[in-house]
Amino acid sequence: GIQVEQSPPDLILQEGANSTLRCNFSDSVNNLQWFHQNPWGQLINLFYIPSGTKQNGRLSATTVATERYSLLYISSSQTTDSGVYFCAATPYSGAGSYQLTFGKGTKLSVIP
């Protein structure tokens, strides 16, 4: 199946700082999503972005499908941004093409 790798595994930021999270994937993708998991375990969908660039407020994401990576940008970080950020993907075709495979996540801590 597809492999999804995220970096860095842990990130500590001062409030107001910017950050970039990276996701590498091993195969062509049909679906790529970024999620934020809050302390209560809820997975919040941030972006559905198999290719291209999207922005939503202080967050933006870019996926370069030909080079098999995606980036999540967080600007002017706030303490409420803390949590685990997951990248997840499904392969473009073949077995498991509906199995959203998750990376191990980036644990972000934003300190005041």
Add this chain to the structure above:
Amino acid sequence: DTGVSQDPRHKITKRGQNVTFRCDPISEHNRLYWYRQTLGQGPEFLTYFQNEAQLEKSRLLSDRFSAERPKGSFSTLEIQRTEQGDSAMYLCASSSAGYGYTFGSGTRLTVV
């Protein structure tokens, strides 16, 4: 659109007992998925339904696990003869073609 609903939110059961979880997907979504997440890990795929048909099952889904989606609406996940290793967060998600997955808040299972 009320999102994906899961019930119960928490379940504590004794080893050897059977448990059943329910998921109500977004009504317009014909695809439904079950995932399992253990502490410090990303969610892992368990099974996938398109309408009422169960199309994919992970090797993680042992014979003690069974899932149904009668009439292509809500779904249930049953675990028979629970073991301590079954303790985890069980997540349900739904999607439709060309759109991302939306996850529910999950059911946290503790087997004592």
